[in-house]
Amino acid sequence: MKTFRIGGVHPPENKIAAHKPIEVLPVPATVTIPLSQHLGVPAVPVLGKGDQVKTGQLIARGEAFISANIHSSVSGKVLKVDDMIDSSGYRKKSIVIQVEGDEWVEGIDRDSTLVKECQLNASEIVKKVHDLGIVGMGGATFPSHVKLMVPKGKKAEVLIINGVECEPYLTADHRLMLEKGEEILAGIAIQMKALHVERAIIGIEHNKPDAIKHMSELCSHYAGITVVDLEVKYPQGAEKQLIKAAINREVPSGKLPIEVGCVVHNVGTSFAVYEAVQKNKPLIERVVTVVGRSLKNPSNFLVRIGTPVDALVEAAGGMPDDTGKVISGGPMMGKALNDLGVPVTKGTSGILVFDKDESFRKPVLPCIRCSRCLNVCPMGLEPYLLAVLAEKDRIEECELERIMDCMECGSCLYVCPSGRPLLDHIRVGKSRVGKMIRERS
Amino acid sequence: MNKLIISGSPHVQTDESVKKIMYGVVLSLVPAMLVSFYFFGLAAILITLTAVVSCMAFEFVIQKYLIKGPLTILDGSAIITGILLAFNVPSSLPLWMVVIGSAVAIGMGKMTFGGLGKNPFNPALVGRVFLMISFPVEMTNWPKPIAFSTQLTDVVTGPTPLAVMKEGVSQGEHVADILPEVPGYVNLLLGNMGGSIGEISALAIILGGLYMLVRKIITWQIPAAYLGSVVVFSGVFWLIDPTQYVDPLFHLITGGLMLGAIYMATDMVTSPMSHRGQLVFGIGCGVLTMVIRLFGAYPEGVSFAILIMNAFVPLINKGFKPKRFGEEVKHG
Numbered sequence: 001m002k003t004f005r006i007g008g009v010h011p012p013e014n015k016i017a018a019h020k021p022i023e024v025l026p027v028p029a030t031v032t033i034p035l036s037q038h039l040g041v042p043a044v045p046v047l048g049k050g051d052q053v054k055t056g057q058l059i060a061r062g063e064a065f066i067s068a069n070i071h072s073s074v075s076g077k078v079l080k081v082d083d084m085i086d087s088s089g090y091r092k093k094s095i096v097i098q099v100e101g102d103e104w105v106e107g108i109d110r111d112s113t114l115v116k117e118c119q120l121n122a123s124e125i126v127k128k129v130h131d132l133g134i135v136g137m138g139g140a141t142f143p144s145h146v147k148l149m150v151p152k153g154k155k156a157e158v159l160i161i162n163g164v165e166c167e168p169y170l171t172a173d174h175r176l177m178l179e180k181g182e183e184i185l186a187g188i189a190i191q192m193k194a195l196h197v198e199r200a201i202i203g204i205e206h207n208k209p210d211a212i213k214h215m216s217e218l219c220s221h222y223a224g225i226t227v228v229d230l231e232v233k234y235p236q237g238a239e240k241q242l243i244k245a246a247i248n249r250e251v252p253s254g255k256l257p258i259e260v261g262c263v264v265h266n267v268g269t270s271f272a273v274y275e276a277v278q279k280n281k282p283l284i285e286r287v288v289t290v291v292g293r294s295l296k297n298p299s300n301f302l303v304r305i306g307t308p309v310d311a312l313v314e315a316a317g318g319m320p321d322d323t324g325k326v327i328s329g330g331p332m333m334g335k336a337l338n339d340l341g342v343p344v345t346k347g348t349s350g351i352l353v354f355d356k357d358e359s360f361r362k363p364v365l366p367c368i369r370c371s372r373c374l375n376v377c378p379m380g381l382e383p384y385l386l387a388v389l390a391e392k393d394r395i396e397e398c399e400l401e402r403i404m405d406c407m408e409c410g411s412c413l414y415v416c417p418s419g420r421p422l423l424d425h426i427r428v429g430k431s432r433v434g435k436m437i438r439e440r441s
Numbered sequence: 442m443n444k445l446i447i448s449g450s451p452h453v454q455t456d457e458s459v460k461k462i463m464y465g466v467v468l469s470l471v472p473a474m475l476v477s478f479y480f481f482g483l484a485a486i487l488i489t490l491t492a493v494v495s496c497m498a499f500e501f502v503i504q505k506y507l508i509k510g511p512l513t514i515l516d517g518s519a520i521i522t523g524i525l526l527a528f529n530v531p532s533s534l535p536l537w538m539v540v541i542g543s544a545v546a547i548g549m550g551k552m553t554f555g556g557l558g559k560n561p562f563n564p565a566l567v568g569r570v571f572l573m574i575s576f577p578v579e580m581t582n583w584p585k586p587i588a589f590s591t592q593l594t595d596v597v598t599g600p601t602p603l604a605v606m607k608e609g610v611s612q613g614e615h616v617a618d619i620l621p622e623v624p625g626y627v628n629l630l631l632g633n634m635g636g637s638i639g640e641i642s643a644l645a646i647i648l649g650g651l652y653m654l655v656r657k658i659i660t661w662q663i664p665a666a667y668l669g670s671v672v673v674f675s676g677v678f679w680l681i682d683p684t685q686y687v688d689p690l691f692h693l694i695t696g697g698l699m700l701g702a703i704y705m706a707t708d709m710v711t712s713p714m715s716h717r718g719q720l721v722f723g724i725g726c727g728v729l730t731m732v733i734r735l736f737g738a739y740p741e742g743v744s745f746a747i748l749i750m751n752a753f754v755p756l757i758n759k760g761f762k763p764k765r766f767g768e769e770v771k772h773g
Contacts (some may be wrong), residue, residue, distance in 0.1 A: 006766050011453055089447075168453070240766065253767040325446045332451045340445075352452075359446045365459050365516075366558035371660075371714040372457075380765040382714065402765060410451030417457040418558075424449050 001206055003231035004244040007378040009411045010233055011168050011332065013207055017291045017298040018171045022179055024302045025315055027099055031074050031306025033059065034086045034094040037345040038135040039142045040066030045095060051078045056105035056282050059095055062133070068143045068346075069133035071282035073304035076100040087309075087328040087335055087342045094343075097306070109279040114182050118190050118277060125194040125277055132276035133283045133346075137268035138162055138173075138237060139329060141347035144273065147263050148194045157261035159192055159200040160246050161270055163215070164230060164237040166205060167330025170350045172287040173267050175300045177204070177211040181218045184267050187274030188225055195263055200225045202267070203246045205232045234332060235409040239264045241378050253405050268349075283346055288312060292353030294320035303344050310340035312351050324359025327352040332410045362419030373412035373422060379405045383412035387422040390429025395436055398429045404437075406430060459557075463517025465656050466704075469649035470524050473700070476632045476642040480586035481532035485638045491536050493523030495543035503552045510556075518557050522546050525565035528639020528700060529744070530572060533584045533598065538576055542568040562751045563711045566744050573744075583635035601636045602629065603696045604740040606687055615684045620691075629694045640697040650703035659707040662716050666723025667702040667730075668693060674731040686735070698730065701743035711751045718754075718761035725750045 036042035043060035053059060053072040060070040076099040083091035104110065120128065130145035150156045161184075165173040177184060188200050202219070204212045206229055216227045228246050235241055240251045242264060249260040257264050265273075268286065275281040284305050291298040296317025303312060309328070313319050319340075327334040328348055373383035381402060389398045406426055413423040477485045500519045504512050526546050530539065546568025554560040573580045581604075585597045600608065602623035609619035624634045632642025640646075653659045671692055678686035692698065697705075706712060706726050713722045726746045733742025 006764065011455075244766075250767050253765065255767070323445070325448070325452065327450075327452055329450075331453045334450055334452065336445070336447045336449075336452065338445055338447050354452065359452075361448060362454050362458070366556065368459055368462070368558045368709050369712075369714060370462065370709045374714050374763050375660075375716075377763070378766065380763045380768070382763065384714070405766065408450070414451045414454055415457070416454070417459050417462055419454065419458075421449075423451070427449065 001229055001231040002245050003233050004236060004241040004378065006380045007376045007411060008233040008235065008241075009376050009414055011414060013232070014168045015171050015174070015207065016169065016293070017289050017300055018174055020171070020175070020299050022175050022287055022300045022302050025304070025307065025312065027074055027102055027304055028307045028311050030079065030096060030098050031304060032084050032094050032096050032308070032343040033070060033073065033306040034084070034092045034343065034345055035060050035070060036092050037070065037141060037305070037347060038062070038068040039140060040064060040068070042093065043067055043070045045081050045093075047078060049078055049080050052076070053078060053097060054103050054105045056108050056284060058282075062143070066143055066146055068135050069131060069282070071133055071284050072097060073284035073306050074099045075103040085339055085342055087337060087345065087348070089335070089338060108281050110281075114186065115278040116186050116189075118186075118193065120277065122194045122196065125190055128277050129194075129273055132281070134269065134272045134276050135283065135346050136266055137272060137286060137346065137349070138266035139333065139347050139349055144265065144269055147265065148191065150195060150258060150263075154258045155261060156195045156197050156258060156263050157199065158247060159188065159195055159197050160243060160262055160264045161188055161200060161202040161267055162237055162239075162242055162264055163202050163204040163208075163211065163267040164242060165208070166232075166234045166237040167332055167334075167350070169291045169352055170289045170330050171291070172289045172300055172349050174208050174211055176271055176287055177208070177215055177267055180271050181214050183274045184270045185215075185218050185222055185225065186278065187270035187272070189222060190273055190277050191265060191270065192224065197263075198224050201246050202227045203230050203236070203242050204228070205230045205236060207232045234411065235378055235407070238378065238407055238409060253402060286344070286346065286348065288344055288348055289350040290316040290353075291350060292320070292355070293358075294322055294355045295353050305346060306343045308341050308343055309337060309351055312344065313340065313353060320353065320355065322355040322357075323353055324356035325354040327354065332414065333408065361421075364420055365418040367418055367420055370417060372415045372417065376411040376415045378409060378411065379407065381406060383422045383426060384420075386429060387420065387425035390425040390432070393432070395429070395432045399433045399436070403429050403433055459518075460516055462658055463521060465658050466521050466653065467517060467524065469652040469658070470521075470639075470704070472645035472648045473528065473639050473642055474524070476645045477528070477532075477638045480632060480641060481584060481638060484532040484584070485527075487536065488530065488532060488534060488539050488638060489524060489527040491539045492527035492543050493520055495540045496520070496523035496526070496547050499544050499547040500552065503548060504556070508552070508556070513557060516557065519547065522551065522564045522568075525639070525704060526568045529565060529569040529637050529697065530580065531583050531636075532638050533582055534572075534579055538572060538579060541575075542572045545571040558710055560710060561754065562748055563705050563708050566705055566748050570744055570748065585635050586633050586641070599635055601696065601740065602634055602691075603734065606691070607734075607740040610685055616687045617684065620687070626690065626694065629691075634695070637697060637700075640700040643694040643699040646699040646703050653703075653707075659703070660716065660719060662719035663707045663712060663723040664702045666720045667706055667727045668698070670724045670727025671698060671731055674728060675735075678735065692731070692734065696734075696741045697743040701730070701747055702726070705743070706747050706750070711754060713754050713757045713761065715758070715761050715763040717763070718757040721757055721761055722750050722754065725753065
């Protein structure tokens with residue numbers, strides 16, 4: 001079994017909802033659609049208060065190169081375009097729509113028949129992915145059309161598909177592979193065409209044997225697509241770690257995967273690409289795992305973008321009395337929410353409900369220099385040192401020690417026997433170093 | 442509606458803790474402790490108890506009355522210092538000297554730098570070296586294990602195998618003629634020899650080391666580099682002249698080498714952070730130990746070697762970083 005070499009941890013998997021088929025969550029009464037659901041420049045609204053919209057209609061345009069279009073996930077009336085709190089805890093410009101019925105834009109094929117053949121050429125595919133607002137659905141939400149356009153002078157050799165889902169608890173990608181495997185493969189074939197690559201590798205961790213088997217069987221009908229069985233190790237779903245695990249290439253510090261001839265897309269993204277290119281469907285819904293040990297009905301829901309989180313928790317059996325923390329995303333990299341009115345966005349992979357006993361940080365004790373943080377850091381950094389340098393505001397040294405290589409996977413804080421807030425300090429250091437680098441240019 | 446807790450990710454942590462690590466070390470020391478109690482009897486028990494209790498007491502007093510900070514004497518680290526200090530002295534050492542050694546180990550070795558995690562030198566070794574310099578006679582008066590002697594009450598003392606070897610060679614004797622004067626290799630391995638309380642049984646120490654490896658309390662790098670470099674260093678001299686230099690196995694299982702390589706050099710606080718650094722540190726310890734053993738004034742060099750290398754740890758940490766991801770581009 002393959003895996004990446006440096007560092008990594010194996011937290012308890014807790015894939016409680018792995019056996020729950022994807023359920024369609026009813027359309028809510030109102031949706032809040034932030035204009036910044038992707039990495040890059042926020043989209044610009046193309047309509048205003050009082051306008052009527054249909055499901056699938058463009059409501060905000062991603063005008064910059066690194067930006068993404070946003071479409072209405074419901075039909076109804078625009079209540080306001082205003083600053084609303086999103087899962088980051090900050091106010092972000094959003095479009096709030098009151099739902100009236102569910103009338104879809106014409107031209108979107110809502111039939112579930114599989115359409116394998118794609119007649120479009122590469123640039124037409126990229127244009128469609130761009131127009132229909134597809135972004136990376138693994139969490140980083142990088143606009144997909146950018147990844148499908150190989151920069152001049154570089155060559156894509158391998159498309160790597162991320163079916164790792166290394167975060168504990170989350171099962172959205174797992175279910176998608178089991179239930180929409182055909183569509184994912186069609187989506188992969190489309191992306192291969194766009195990138196002009198002959199080879200695609202789907203990386204799946206060993207704790208999903210049913211998905212490995214299913215996808216491998218489907219792959220036999222496609223030339224050039226294979227499945228690789230990966231050892232269970234966090235953070236294998238991180239782009240650089242996945243490339244290392246799948247084909248043993250190391251993306252240099254500060255560089256993108258294309259540097260080593262790779263493009264990485266998530267299985268969820270591949271499904272969205274399929275729906276966009278073959279069905280004209282914009283990215284207006286996604287699969288979200290709602291899970292927690294006190295929840296009555298942990299589930300995987302197909303949710304319209306903009307649905308408030310409390311509607312998901314309600315559908316999973318309601319908020320338990322002993323709830324301590326609600327997290328958007330997985331337990332290792334997710335964000336704790338302070339308001340359950342915040343919407344599901346294109347990057348929301350899960351809603352995690354922790355009870356009070358789980359919602360704690362260990363007491364902070366002195367560092368005993370056990371070097372566990374070094375040993376688990378997948379980037380080969382020294383978290384103990386970065387945390388101290390950041391705490392002391394020694395920013396230049398932080399940069400020299402490659403603080404910007406840190407992807408905030410949290411393995412250091414997870415493993416620290418002294419419960420030290422390593423990542424908290426490193427985050428502060430990263431933002432300071434980032435500012436310094438920006439001011440330099 | 443109850444309030445929700447907000448914190449940065451990650452939201453899960455291992456249940457590993459400082460306490461669990463420290464008590465894991467204590468547990469791993471039990472086999473060596475039992476061997477020493479067997480060979481040195483009540484005296485070993487009394488010295489170990491005295492060292493542990495006084496280490497905890499000095500830490501308590503310093504924390505409560507000098508630092509006026511939180512009390513951490515139950516975290517297990519003072520217990521380890523106590524046990525290891527006791528392991529590094531002869532069983533005939535007067536108890537009041539043990540108390541002084543504990544005061545130096547905890548006070549000078551640990552608390553003066555700010556307590557757990559902040560001391561540059563191994564506290565137990567600081568205590569031992571202080572005792573050795575202050576009380577050289579008592580600290581080199583080695584009772585023979587009970588199994589050697591028919592008299593159970595009166596303590597018979599004698600030099601350690603390493604001292605016998607060093608003395609003999611310096612008198613111009615051949616190694617082959619000296620070897621019959623010291624216990625055989627099986628006895629050396631089991632601990633049936635004169636020496637400090639806890640250093641005698643290589644076997645029991647290796648057992649404890651394996652437990653710590655499995656529990657991931659120590660890594661293999663330091664012991665392997667330390668023992669490996671001792672084997673290489675002594676092996677070269679042995680091959681050159683086996684009449685003047687004893688074989689590597691003798692060096693491995695006599696004196697404090699096993700205890701030093703597995704327990705003292707691997708002390709998390711005072712050893713390097715990266716695997717590369719740990720290898721360098723281990724090799725440094727091994728070379729220094731052998732230089733002292735073969736060419737120094739003392740028959741044994743483990744304590745000095747480790748303390749000297751402790752002093753280099755900050756430099757090693759600067760010079761030997763872990764292998765960064767993306768450091769070299771590889772096409773597979």
